[in-house]
Each structure stands twice: as C-alpha cells, then as structure tokens.
Amino acid sequence: AQTVTQSQPEMSVQEAETVTLSCTYDTSESDYYLFWYKQPPSRQMILVIRQEAYKQQNATENRFSVNFQKAAKSFSLKISDSQLGDAAMYFCAYRGPISNFGNEKLTFGTGTRLTIIP
C-alpha cells in the first residue's frame, strides 16, 4: 500500500523568508500524481500545487514550488517570501496511476503545521 510521510509535525519561519516542507512517499508505481494541500484554521482544504510523476520539470505556482526527486521518492514544498496568510497545516498527498480506473484514492500525509513569525 502507498504511504505518505511528513516527518515535520511543525515548522516556523520568519515573514518574508523561505521555508521548505518535506514529504516522502512509498510506491511501486511509475506513474502517479502528487499534491500539496493547505488547510488554514477555516478548515478548508485548498490545493497549493500538483506534480505529475512523468514530468521531470518541477511544478511552480507563484511563491510555491516543489522539489520532486522521483528516484528518492521525495516531494518537498518550498514557500518563498512567506506571508502571514501562509500559516496553515500543509498536507502532502499521493494519487495512483491514471491508467487504473477506480484508483481515485488520495493518500494523505499527517501534515505539517506552519507558523509564520511576524
């Protein structure tokens, strides 16, 4: 079974600085999807960024970027120029091969709580 591990329960960063959240996963598949979701105190799960395993280029969304290391099964999230609104729980998630109809399950990590220090 696929597992997703986030080894940092909590992280903090000074406002305007850069922080990296780590995520590793275990899978025997070669094609899959990875996601980072943000959950602020409002509880809403918000998609931050996604990465298709077949793409070598790391995904970027404004201040958010990933470092996808397929061989190492690592998928870290870098937040640049941290802002107070970035404070939230961040969840890494894995989804299996697109070729497997019915394989819609998102497997989530346990989350990293990010605090932004003004």
Added chain:
Amino acid sequence: DAGVIQSPRHEVTEMGQEVTLRCKPISGHDYLFWYRQTMMRGLELLIYFNNNVPIDDSGMPEDRFSAKMPNASFSTLKIQPSEPRDSAVYFCASRPGRTRVQFFGPGTRLTVL
C-alpha cells in the same frame, strides 16, 4: 463558481441519533468524494462516486455509514446510529473528469455526545 457546498457546517448530536451530512459538488464535476478527518487517523477516503454511481466504498467504516448520490448535484452521508467515535470533520470533494485535482468543501464538524 460557488465551490463545493456542505451543510451543516457544524453538527452536535447525541449518541444513537441519525445524522445526515449534505454535499453539493461543483457543477459539471463527474466525481464526488467523502473524506473523514480525525486526529488519530488523519484524512481518510470513505467513498467516492463517478457519475452518481458508487465506485469504491471500501473506506466506509461500518454498516452504520451509508452514502447516496441521487443526482449530479447532491450527495448525502448518513450515520445511523451515531456513536461518539464518529466525531470528526467530514469533507466532501469533487473533481471534473478531465483533471486529477480534487476540490474540497469547507467540511462539516460532527460532534457526537
């Protein structure tokens, strides 16, 4: 677009009562998912539908839980009878057929006393 809509946002009930959670997916989305979030188990997929048909309900914890999707714009998750260990935040999510991105609703916080 209004996003995924869930109701109620908060529900407090007593053990043994029936609880019904509601979800309206984003219009045009082919897939609908129900998740449960607890401190102990994190986020777990309970069941998902494709074109209103249940595809995988292997995550439903037991027979007390049931889910329906009578049409493309509405789904319910019912717990009968409810137990204190069912206390959690229940999320509904939907996605269009052409992408793999799931869009989540705001969740329903359920407390069973």
